[in-house]
Amino acid sequence: MTTTQAQEPSRDLHARREPGRTRRRPVSDPRARGRGRRRIGRWAQTLVVGALGLLWIYPLLWVLAASFKDSLDIFSGGLGLLPDSWHPENYLRAWRDANFSGYMMNTVLITAGSIVLVVVRCAMAGYVIARFRFLGRRVVLAVLVATMFIPTGLFVVPVVELSDLLGLLNTRTGLVLAIAGGGNVAAVLLYVGFFSRVPKELEEAAVMDGAGFLRVFFRVMLPLSGPVTATVVVLTFLSSWNNFFLPLVFTFSTPQNRTLAVGMMAFQGTNSTDWAGLAAAASISLVPIVLLFLLLQRYFVEGIAGAVKN
Amino acid sequence: MERIPRRGALALFAAGAALPVSGCARSSTRGGVAHGDAGSLQWWDHFDPLKSALTGLFDEFEGNVGVAVERTVYNPDSMGQALQLAEGSDQLPDVFTNFFGAPSAALVDRGTVAPVELSDEARRGLEGSLFEGVHTFDGKIFTVPIFSHRQNSTLTWANSRLLEKAGHDAENLPSTWDDFRTLCRDLVASGTDHPWVAPLAHSDRMQEHLVDLAQSAGQSLAMVGSSGNGITDARTGDFPFASEAFLEAFAFLHSLITDGFMLPASTSLDAREARVRWASGEAAFFFDGPWNAGVLNGQFGEFMEDVRVSGPPSPDGRGLTARPPADGQFWCAGRSQRREEVGELFSLLTRSEFAVALAENMDQPPADPHALDRAEVPALYSLAVRLLEKNVRTAPSPVVRNPAVGSVIAEMNDIRPDLGDIIQGYLGGDIDDLGKELTRFNDRLSTERDRAIDVVNDAGGGVSVQDWIFEEYRSGDDFDVTDY
Amino acid sequence: MTSMSRTTEPRAARGAPRSAGEVAVAKRRRPSLWIYVFLAPTVVLFGMYTVWPSISSLVYSTLEWRGLGLERSFTGLENYRRLLADPLFWKSLWITLLIIVVTVPLRVTAGLLLALVLNNPRLPLAGLLRTAFFVPVVATTAIVGFVMGFVLDPSAGPINEALSILGVGPVDFLGSSRTSLWAVMGVHVWKWLGVTLIYWLAALQTVPRELLEAAETDGAGPAARLRHVTLPLLRPFAVIIVVLTVIETMQIFDLVVTMTGGGPFFSTLATEVYIYDTAFGAARPDLGYASAIGVAFGVLTVLLMVVLTLVMRLARRRQEER
Structure with a gap:
């Protein structure tokens, strides 16, 4: 079953070859009419789902709009989008005064570090677990699965103690390790599942060519795992981009290392909240993720196609 | 500073690729x-x-x-x-x-x-x-104290335009609970559907309101801090929450809700959000501390001229409250x-x-009351602070009499539902028998305090319930450093 | 895309490499050292950041420990004794269970329906629409709490305005203990549906196009194709998607903290919220007790998962027998 799937080009690519597909069918009037109806049906679907989607995203569009309003306008304007007057200086306040430029840099570094670490370590572990029998394999798997459901809310306490012991507290390295080190069981299991289904011929061919263990993994297996990696990247991205507690604790004495999520805190004061600044800050931290998703979404599809060709 | 990110990045990639992590990447x-x-x-x-x-x-x-x-x-x-x-x-x-x-x-x-x-x-x-x-x-x-203890969180802040629309003199804010309710009724009649907004989701603030209102109804309290386990009846040393004054304060807040005067959204607002809702004209009244003037001045400057302030409403119209030494x-x-x-x-x-x-x-x-004379501040803020100076008394503090009281309070476990939960529960309709709930709360607090006293005394503390009793103190008086 | 979803299917995870050839190849290359080298990062890091904290929590739960940096003293099972008699703990368990039982099926089915529509490559603007559903996933909780305060507002919120047209309401969604939990669940579904949608989209990539076309040629309509081709092929994914969704749902706590803080009157006090409250939010932090709640919750969850897995396996076996 795996192989059948593997030979199946992705649907999006297929779509572009539409004419080729229709050739298989005799061109007859009723079918053509059916297609026309179907096209209308699709537009109707788009309309319905689109309306739902708009409703779905409206609150966040409102945040985007709020980032251009002043605080009173946010509250008195109800859910209207257009500001009474434009206040782009909210962004200036967030970017410069609240140091979101620095926070952005930190967040990008920390997220990138976490992603690299998670992908590499989970792929390596998933690979050997999937393709080799070795002593302790079952134990490793059992421990991984068992810890999936443990509530992690309190882990921050021992993690801080441990990091302090190792001299990793207050360092970005320590923070990356803490974010990427724990959990991520799902990522390991994703790789296990993927690698256990890669046809053995690929590996054998590489070995025949004289490739060693490392070469087989890095040159053959890891590149094949594109789609899983994309998924893992997205999941890791989500968890580390918005992670709050660990970055908070790891930047107590080093405020210049703070991340966007922690920096957001600065807008909520004792007696007042700078809602407009907060909205601007939220928009700043949201836009990169949306872009990344739009990009990776394409990668999902092409990744499969690529994996299939090899 | 400029170079830090690059170093950090290199370290991250080193860590990600091979993991020979030492503490080198600070x-x-x-x-x-x-x-x-x-x-x-x-x-x-x-x-x-x-x-x-x-x-x-x-x-x-x-x-x-x-x-x-x-x-x-x-x-x-x-x-x-x-x-x-x-x-x-x-x-x-x-x-x-x-x-x-x-x-x-x-x-x-x-x-x-x-x-x-x-x-x-x-x-x-x-x-x-x-x-x-x-x-x-x-x-x-x-x-060192930098703030004055003569403050509370329950000044009455009013939107004069809405009051005038209701045909009321905005310079003359209601001072009694009855006046307050009457005026709310007039406001509703003049189109302000929900004249009062409160931060019901902000349980610390609601506790402060309740304590202030109970004091204004004549409750004399000994206080460590302004909320929580540190509040006791000055005369008996017991926990006071089922007292007549507290029940009256509860009843006052409750009546504002049952009469429909409260902005419905209040149930999910904290003080910051409630303030903005009030400032945007949705409600006429908002209870808050003197800092309200500062926040308004910073965020809603144009609204300042429409704002009036007076002390907390009280049964007798005097609006006296008390706080322990700052x-x-x-x-x-x-x-x-x-x-x-x-x-x-x-x-x-x-x-x-x-x-x-x-x-x-x-x-x-x-802390220094004369500072206001030399400060350049809007009249609204000075007015609020002067009101407080006049109407907030010094409550006795058991900690001052015996510092070990602090250890007892630190030792006490939280009792849930706590006062904040009970306020929320009662005003939200989840608690029917308020008296019973409060009595139970008092009892559980007393038991817990007795236990904590034993623990502290076992460690050589030397505390007794007597330390909480200030029989001579009357509500409305100052309990000065010389009175201990 | 085959990848992502099959993967975590228990069988794949549990199973040994299927072909002896693979093992043989591996053996020839004298790989055993490399195996452990490859495993090392995960084992070491996982040991440090997951296993160690789990064990620590277990130890903490036997301590009287009033805050970091303070003395800890051993109290044995005292925290657990207190736990059993704590009505809030049981209430929080019930709330957590309710949240899972309501939102997980909702997210999984709604996600599937949306995915079926959005998976159609010829659907205009599909990519944009997918993004629309995905964006709330990445929105910061602080800002979600803030916006939803407006959306659910009883005086001026759009939902209540819509309801008033229907002659219903106003409903005090977040402020009343009767509705707050449902409102929080609704926002949770709103925020996280996008992830479930992505899971299903990934799963749908594995349905071979030929099968669908063959079915179409055989005269099966869209409904029949869905029922007899697509859904059966998706069934294995359902398990893993449900599991992932449940895990995410257990992390609902920051949303709850932002929106209601567990209130009004404990009506939204999910267990993780209670743990957090006890450890950090209380006037008097109680790390020992919070750990005990955490451990008890973890054990109960794992038990629940084991039971669920057994039930599902049993059900599947019975189906196969038929």
Whole structure:
């Protein structure tokens, strides 16, 4: 079953070859009419789902709009989008005064570090677990699965103690390790599942060519795992981009290392909240993720196609 | 600084690729114990409105002493966790505000905070305003009060335009509960559907409102802090929450809801959101502290001229409340290596220049009442502070009589539902028999206090329930340092 | 895309490499050292950041420990004794269970329906629409709490305005203990549906196009194709998607903290919220007790998962027998 799937080009690519597909069918009037109806049906679907989607995203569009309003306008304007007057200086306040430029840099570094670490370590572990029998394999798997459901809310306490012991507290390295080190069981299991289904011929061919263990993994297996990696990247991205507690604790004495999520805190004061600044800050931290998703979404599809060709 | 990100990035990639991780990738000086960057003094607080007052102070300090102060402002919601986690990992800053949730005595006991050496001038200026068990312990000064204790969170803030629309003289705000309700009725009639907004989701603030209202109804209280387990009946030393005055205060708040005067959204608002809803004209009344003027001035300047303020409404119209001697806000970490500098910094906090700057920040009123005369502040803020000066009394504090009381309160477990939960539950309709619930709460608190007293006494504390009793104190009086 | 979803299917995870050839190849290359080298990062890091904290929590739960940096003293099972008698703990368990039972099926089915529509490559603007559903996933909780305050507002919120047209309401969604939990669940579904949608989209990539076309040629309509081709092929994914969704749902706590803080009157006090509250939010932090709640919750969850897995396996076996 795996192989059948593997030979199946992705649907999006297929779509572009539409004419080729229709050739298989005799061109007859009723079918053509059916297609026309179907096209209308699709537009109707788009309309319905689109309306739902708009409703779905409206609150966040409102945040985007709020980032251009002043605080009173946010509250008195109800859910209207257009500001009474434009206040782009909210962004200036967030970017410069609240140091979101620095926070952005930190967040990008920390997220990138976490992603690299998670992908590499989970792929390596998933690979050997999937393709080799070795002593302790079952134990490793059992421990991984068992810890999936443990509530992690309190882990921050021992993690801080441990990091302090190792001299990793207050360092970005320590923070990356803490974010990427724990959990991520799902990522390991994703790789296990993927690698256990890669046809053995690929590996054998590489070995025949004289490739060693490392070469087989890095040159053959890891590149094949594109789609899983994309998924893992997205999941890791989500968890580390918005992670709050660990970055908070790891930047107590080093405020210049703070991340966007922690920096957001600065807008909520004792007696007042700078809602407009907060909205601007939220928009700043949201836009990169949306872009990344739009990009990776394409990668999902092409990744499969690529994996299939090899 | 510019190079840090690159170094950090390299370290991250090194870590990601091969994982030979050593502690090599520190992107900045290791914090360790409260000494941050080599040159600077670390300072954490949760008073974001004090920015300009503190900045001026820090600049002066740096000029005098040559040490920069690195200030971090925390959101009060996360300040407590930040402090705890920082203490657990030995990273407390040199100076911080006590948001541990533990009374100061407990911090002193465990060495979290250290005494400071003030200048002679500062010591002279503080005479009569330092209390043993609050600011000094064993005669050593640990902290200095910067705010006045003559304040409450239940001033009546009103939108004059809505009042005038209801045909009411906005210069003459309601002073009794009945007047307040009558006026609300008129406001509804004139089109302000829900005249009162309150932060019902903000349980600490609602507790303060309730305590203020109960005091205005004649309840005499001994207080450690302004909410929670530290509030007792001054005359009996018992927990007071089922008393007549408290029940009346509950009934007053409840009537505002059952009569439909409360903005329905109130149930999910905190004080910050409730304020904005009020400022945007959705409701006419909002109970809040004097800092309301400061926030309005900063965020909603154009609204200021429509705002009027008076004391808390009360059954007798006098609106008298009381608070115990003001806590010191800033504390020096026990493991700070800059105690000497902190002492100089704290000395600066006691100068009248700082009090003036503080007044101009329009947050809680400064400890020095004369500062207001020289501060340039909107009349609204001065008015609010003067109202408080006139109508807020000094409540007796069991901690001042016996500092070990602080240890008892620190030892007490939280009782849930606590007062805040009960307020929310009763006003939200989840508690039917309020009297029963409050009596049960009192009983559970008493039992817990007895247990805590035993624990503290076993450790050589020497506390008894007698320490909570101030028979001679009457509501409406000041209980001064000489009365203990 | 085959990848992502099959993967975590228990069988794949449990199973040994299927072909002896693979093992043989591996053996020839004298790989055993490399195996452990490859495993090392995960084992070491996982040990440090997951296993160690789990064990620590277990130890903490036997301590009287009032806050970091403070003395800890051993109290044995005292915290657990207190736990059993704590009505809030049981209430919080019930709330957590309710949240899972309501939102997980909702998210999984709604996600599937949306995915079926959005998976159609010829659907105009499909990519944009997918993004629309995904964006709330990445929105910061602080801002979600803030916006939803407006959306659910009883006086001026759009939902209540819509309801008033229907002659219903106003409903005090977040402020009343009768509705707050449902409102929080609704926002939770709103925020996280995008992830479930992505899971299903990934799963749908594995349905071979030929099968669908063959079915179409055989005269099966869209409904029949869905029922007889697509859904059966998706069934294995359902398990893993449900599991992932449940795990995410257990992390609902920051949303609850922002929106209601567990109130009004404990009506939204999910267990993780209670743990957090006890450890950090209370006037008097109680790390020992919070750990005990955490451990008890973890054990109960794992038990629940084991039971669920057994039930599902049983059900599947019975189906196969038929």
